Amino acid sequence: MTVRRVNVVILVLLVVAFLIVLHRNLLNLNDFLNQETSDTVPGMILPFETDFLLGRKAMRSGEEIPVLITAPEERLGAAVTAMNSIYRNSKANVVFNIVTLNESVVHLSTWLSKTDLKHKIIVFDPSILLGKIPTDAQKMETVRPLTFARFYMPAFLPDAEKAIYLDDDVIVQGDIRELFNTSLKSGHVAAFSEDCDSASSKGIVRGAGNQNSYIGYLDFKKEAIKKLGMRANTCSFNPGVFVANLTEWKQQNVTSQLEFWMERNAKEDLYSKTLADCMTTPPMLIVFYKHHSNIDPMWNVRHLGATGAGNRYSAQFVKAAKLLHWNGHYKPWGRTSSFSDIWDKWYIPDPTGKFHPIRKHVEEK
DSSP, X not given: OXXXXXXXXXXXXXXXXXXXXXXXXXXXXXXXXXXXXXTSOOSOOOTTOHHHHHTSGGGOEEEEEEEEEEXXXXXXXXXXXXXXXHHHTXXXXXXXXXXXXXXXXXHHHHHXXXXXXXXXEEXXXXXXXXXXXXXXXXXXXXOOGGGGGGGGHHHHOTTOSEEEEEOSSEEEOSOHHHHHTOOOOTTOOEEEEETTSSTTTTTTHHHHTOOOBGGGTBOTTSXXXXXXXXXXXXXOEEEEEEEEEHHHHHHTTHHHHHHHHHHHHHHHOOBOTTOOSOTTHHHHHHHTTTOOEEOOGGGXXXXXXXXXXXXXSOHHHHHHOSEEEOOSSOOTTSSSOTTHHHHHHHXXXXXXXXXXXXXXXXXXX
């Protein structure tokens, strides 16, 4: 056989092999497209769209990580943005349990329909708070019903053994699985970040008007507080970010304990007179006094909503934080706030047009 004939045979074999491979790939693509269901993102998925495939819901695996977050009507954009930052920075199988009021369900559902967020909407009934919060008109103006939703976590998540609670004024930059895997000591219901344990609390508390010890939240002149035997200078903790063992929560009747102190305060005014609108913290400080575990301080870098926060944090420190928390008067969707550009990265515009970051709305005009 001449060299020329050998080359022709080799060429024919290569063509046949190529056609076989092409045929198999077309069959596989056809099977893949036939498997598409209504749960997936609609539309043709081309084989070269690798980035899109990597972002598909099917790529998220492992046990479900329940995250509870509240969404009042005027702050729906905050909740959606916080959830989006979690979703985009983790491949974990996160389920967002969003507690809102009945008036916001349609608006929230419409907004979430434009996202890939796996979620459940829970309607909160404010009547559950009757007799548990002050009826004084002046104080009622600062009470937001949904802030108490965290007290009822086991009721909202009946099948979960462990869950994360987050305030809506946060951005998560780390993998939420790491926070979920926080180890809780035996007998401890929850893990918090203490106000004395992180760089975010030093040199900023005074200027922000925030407290970092129990005396800043409770009136130690009241007999009911005295009888508890708590030390007034005990470091407080921030209940805006925490990991909870819900099995232990139910066994220890934590919700009933929290309600007891809410009712007691409504009758006896036990909270500190310098307390602003943080009525959820005092009962939690009492119930979890020296009986909680700690989370990594970088998972709750807070006071970003305080005056002068931009001067107290370096860009490097903010970038390294796993979770940024704008507790304080200035929110990242408001007129004036430090590091609002970070919040903007994760914001998903409201399809109904009702919610606007204030500064952006002003600029657009």
